[in-house]
Amino acid sequence: MALSLAVSPCPNDTFVFHALAHGLVPGAPPVDLTFADVDVTNTAALDGAFDLVKVSYAALPWLLDDYELLPCGGALGRGCGPxxxxxxxxxxxxxxxxxxxxxxxxxxxxxxxxxxxxxxxxxxxxxxxxxxxxxxxxxxxxxxxxxxxxxxxxxxxxxxxxxxxxxxxxxGLPIPLGAILAKRGTVDPAAATEWIRESLRHGWRDTAASQKFILANAQEMEPAVVRQHIELYVNEFTLDLGKDGLAAADALLGRAAAAGLTPAVPSFL
The missing domain is CATH 3.40.190.10 (Periplasmic binding protein-like II)
Known part of the structure; x- marks a missing residue:
């Protein structure tokens, strides 16, 4: 049975998930890939529409009952804010x-x-x-x-x-932008984490393999801008959120809850 995956067509997502979506990750199931803007996936995830889904960290307070945050595959970093x-x-x-x-x-x-x-x-x-x-x-x-x-x-x-x-x-923390979630009761989060990490490693090992796929979905971005985009948003936090990445998520959602902007969530640390 295919794993339903929804990510954006942005170069960082297509770079990370190219190998997984094309059956190049040993042991991973076949993938039914959907491209959608993150504002669309934030809403679709409310209905449990996908097994794995890229969403905004800001949407997590409404999604964590049905989904689990994975420690990889997302978009965090420094010098990459809105x-x-x-x-x-x-x-x-x-x-x-x-x-x-x-x-x-x-x-x-x-x-x-x-x-x-x-x-x-x-x-x-x-x-x-x-x-x-x-x-x-x-x-x-x-x-x-x-x-x-x-x-x-x-x-x-x-x-x-x-x-x-x-x-x-x-x-003093990186900015938490996009998160990868796994649907509870449907996806083994440990297995999904390894599939995504291996997909990312595949991209780093053979950067040329995914270029046609990335450029075809890059919404007419120039190749130089695509390269800058990947260099900025695919980084050590994409492989592993680590303590700083989890602290960044805690800080963002903690401040939002304190300001009355979102429901409170348990700490990720």
């Missing part, structure tokens, strides 16, 4: 802000950072519409992630804040 972009604003009071999803880690970080500001309206829009929308004045500001940190100057935009820098300065 950005708040504007044309020329120096604050967000009275602003209309475009965001890529209301249960994303990016939006949760934004809410923690912007606690003393008063945006007039938040609009959830598809990610690819955010930078053009800020550039042409439809939005006063936009919250962006992933490859946008490499491309936003092309739109004539400025970074009002790098939420990753803000987070790291305040906590």
């Amino acid at each position: 950005l708040v972009l504007t044309r020329d604003r120096t604050d967000l009071n009275g602003a209309t802000v475009a965001v890529p999803g209301d249960r994303t880690t990016a939006y949760l970080l934004f809410r923690l950072w912007a606690a003393d500001q008063r945006p007039a309206r938040i609009e959830v829009v598809p990610f690819h519409q955010i930078m053009p929308g800020v550039a042409d004045g439809r939005f006063d500001a936009g919250l962006v992630i992933h490859e946008a940190r490499f491309t936003y100057p092309r739109y004539g935009l400025n970074a009002l804040v790098d939420l990753g820098e803000w987070w790291e300065r305040d906590t």
Whole structure:
């Protein structure tokens, strides 16, 4: 029976899961792969739609009854945080802000950072519409992630804040962006952890093997941007969250619960 897996088409996910999705991991079951934006998987996971699924850390408080956090495969790191972009604003009071999803880690970080500001309206829009929308004045500001940190100057935009820098300065911890979850009672988490780690190791051993798959799903990203994306988001935390990765998840969700933004969850440590 095939294992249902849902990840984003972003280069870090396609790099990590290429071998698993293509039957190149010894002992792993066949995989039924679905590509979806993380805001979609955050919602689909509420219904237990997938055996393994990539979601935002911010969505975990609503998912941990049915899913278990795996210690690998996700996106954490330093210097890789979401950005708040504007044309020329120096604050967000009275602003209309475009965001890529209301249960994303990016939006949760934004809410923690912007606690003393008063945006007039938040609009959830598809990610690819955010930078053009800020550039042409439809939005006063936009919250962006992933490859946008490499491309936003092309739109004539400025970074009002790098939420990753803000987070790291305040906590000393990496920023927890995307998590891999295994469905309880359906997937053996220890086995799934080894499948994903071997898939990642396969990618590191033979970087050329996955290039066609990565580029085909990279939403017209230039090869140089794809390379930067993978180098930034596929790192030691992808192989093993470790103590710092788990502490980062605790800090994010602990602060969110204390601020009344999410339900409380038990510590991961």
